[in-house]
Amino acid sequence: MSALLRIAELNATYAAAIDSDRLEVWPDFFVADCLYKITSSENHKRGYSAGIVYADSRAMLRDRVTALRTANIYERQNYRHIIGLPVIVASGTDRISAEAPFLVIRIMRDGRTDLFATGVYFDEIRDEAGTLRFVERLVVCDSGHFDTLLAIPL
């Protein structure tokens, strides 16, 4: 399979895991010393380092899932991710830099369906024994406005 197809498949399985509420497998899409950050295009352009989610280890991603399952209070909701075709920006011996546009629709328990977020994934991807994993996934949302709260990861 070509690198492009493998990344497209990685994105598709990533989206399917979140959207079907299999959050426990979400951290497995990352390497152990990963960086996952959600920010906005404006923050990104200005070089602001903080995200609304900032995890610099896979353990921290697992902690977020545990918190969502056991600690945090929010109304039942689901996402539908539509991830566009990836573009390979650079390809090295042990890493691929890629990006892909995304659209996330949020469906609330009462049926309300809204466009929740759009943006671009900026990814650094590594092949770990035949499995592609994110070394870094920078989620850059087009807007810096977030409705009510962001519980489920993008």
Added chain:
Amino acid sequence: MPDTIIPGPVAASPLRWTDDITRVPYWVYRDPSLLKLEQNRIFEGPVWNFLCLEDEIAEPGDWRTTVIGRMPVVVARDTDGSISAFENRCAHRGALICLDNAGAGAKDFQCVYHAWRYDLRGNLQSVAFRRGVNGKGGMPPGFKLEEHGPRQLRVTTLHGLVFGTFSDGTPAIENFIGPEVLARFNRVLGGRKIEIIGRFVEVLPNNWKLYAENARDSYHASLLHLFFATFKLNRLSQGGGLVVSPNGGCSVSETIAPTVSDDETYAGMRSVDEDYKLEDLRLVEVVDEHPDRVRHQIVTVFPNFVLQKTQNAMALRFFTPTSGDRTNLEWIYFGYADDTPDMRRRRLRHLNLGGPAGFVSMEDGCVGGFVERGIATAEDEAAIVEMGGGGIESQDTRATEAAVRGFWSMWRRMTGL
């Protein structure tokens, strides 16, 4: 301090607050007439509105736009280094004068619609084709530039933060917030140069006052937010307390680092799960930066400003109504300019507790909406705000709603309701 705030005249409104401040009638969040009254009496009244950081408009000609309540405003650095602020509304037809979030190097401001031009303080400087064209048209000879212009604010600064007021009667900000609240500003900001490291807006599905209460409500923190309770960041039985400013409108809630690991106060309550463990403890590893053991400090300033330090994460928040049931909550994350790379990364990790996705604060984004929907037809009913009695004095416990009552005492004095 209450005497420094002149009570507003009794409002010509059918709304009546019949009980004392331990009973908050639900119409305060629902009645559409309040948007205008609050704009006039509160946001444009004798309060200090947060505008921006001094650092964001460091050089002459730097400017940024913000809002005071629902009013668009420009804040600018004038050529003499002073800071000015004025309504972002052209005196001619009312169009916005500045169209972006921020800019630099401005010599003046020109409205795009008919090119009326203003200096950096918002004074009208020229009117295009004022004398007409080829002797025809133009403004009448009696038209005076100095008689027209957007409304201008009085500006003050506190440790690099810029505040503005429309009222001549607003006391100096140090007096407005009172000595104890001022001391907490000094603790976090005094003598330090700060630097913005992130900026996000959380769109809240509720009236702005529900968030103003939430920020002052030290009672809910460890009950709604499991993260605090589990990691002993903010249990009511921990050390700490609540300070209310003499005018009632400003407050500090703080928590001291735990000294006792066993804690039975919360046994059986939903918000405790002793088996809950973090895999990556760096999220809660704190470096004390001040000569105290305060780990969590929430400072509020009437009507809509919050300064927060939780562990090593620091943020400013301010929130403004976009309609009766929608509020824009702006988060400005900051660090100190001289942070080591290690401390900066620590702040980034700790910021996971705050903001729209915050382990602690995400619930604050939705509870206001729960109230808003719960009271859909309850305008004639009232909320009970009686924890810690009926007063608005400082207390050495956080199991109190004194600061919420303080907010309402100020709100009632200003609105006349």
